[in-house]
Amino acid sequence: QQPVQSPQAVILREGEDAVINCSSSKALYSVHWYRQKHGEAPVFLMILLKGGEQKGHEKISASFNEKKQQSSLYLTASQLSYSGTYFCGTQGEGRNKLVFGAGTILRVKS
């Protein structure tokens, strides 16, 4: 089953923060986050494994609540370069296929 992402789209001004959510109806082994710019391939941001860990990469971080089967991606002090479509991908406890959500379009304006 495809994970559900929210919001579908968000517009920010430079320096503002955003949160993108991802939820699944199934127990999860891992959550993956990717960013895709228009006309390009998706690019890996981070993986979170079962265990409720939080990861960060500069001003982009994420959390994974395995009990709620939810993950959130946090973008702080957004930059123009953050614009793109963000996808979460989930992998069930069977560690089988990685299924992506529909994506969240993020636009950062100056």
Added chain:
Amino acid sequence: DAGVIQSPRHEVTEMGQEVTLRCKPISGHNSLFWYRQTMMRGLELLIYFNNNVPIDDSGMPEDRFSAKMPNASFSTLKIQPSEPRDSAVYFCASSQQGLNTGELFFGEGSRLTVL
């Protein structure tokens, strides 16, 4: 290091024609994935291979689609006969963590238009 290489980058064909998309994964990666992306359906997993063996092809739309991985450095996705609804961007991705599916490295995609 070269990334995942896909060809052709663009393909325009007429309904009923055979289409073959090609992918060369990153050397040393043992998992390969074919995804299809459309506005309506997003990124859909079609099939994935681990050590050249198809593990899950449940995402392949129908018998018109077939995929092979004859060796660790080459895979093909074939559509025969093609239909307009097959128009999409087809991405190939590879990973070096097998069934634990680590970071996916995507190719630049093959944009298919079926008229």
